[in-house]
Amino acid sequence: MSWQWVQRDTVFAVHDKQLAVHGGLSGVRDLNAIESALNRALNRHTYGNPPPDVADLAAAYVYGIATSHGFSDGNKRTAWVIGRLFLAINGAPLKFTEVDAINFMLAVAAGDLTEQQVAQWIRQRLDRP
Template sequence: MIANQSAEPPIEPRWLTVEMVLAIHDEQLALLGGPEGVRDLGLLESGLARPVNRHHYNPETTIFELAAAYGFGIVKNHPFIDGNKRTGLLALHGFLFLNGWRFDPDQVEEVQMILGLAAGDIEEDELARWVEGNSREA
């Protein structure tokens, strides 16, 4: 969990930046191919603001819920011409890593989850539970 149980304020997570996510996107396109480009920078910024807003409105939100919010925000907002699912998934991984967690799911299940998210078959809360079940402190 991000928040502690004491009277002290909750710990602020290390957030992803637009620049970080653009670098993730560029790298995965270089590795796996696809048309380059941002379709709508505002949609990317909105997707990246989703977990930040969740945390500020509810500091008890878990690190896994915040990671899922990154994945959901990028995949569902579709800010890139191509590579939205890949970028959303890698952003989820990167956020957990930045905050001291290792996310190590089964690769087949990982593909199924991200495709299900994109298709609307997986909800954000289900994604968060799956992320939690496949994460451990680094």
């Protein structure tokens, strides 16, 4: 499959929008951590064995952004939106409740879920016909 990747500029725009809407500290805490988080999905695609599915790649974005803490604030919010954006542009939107999503992202950021568990959570909620 030919995947549509989320671009770096889009991630920064999403982060800025999340802060504008919901508040928080602006700024980058660790640019290398952000770059690493963004490359995580591409690395999974390139080197994954077995080849990753859309949930695995979305999980790489979500887990990478949420746990790297590259931004001063808004990491969980940015991770959530970027994960959903990746799924949407690749034809795999999610079905979820707001409470479910909040609890999920809190667990991801707290380190309570592995990247594989994040992928499984996403896989179970893919809104496919």
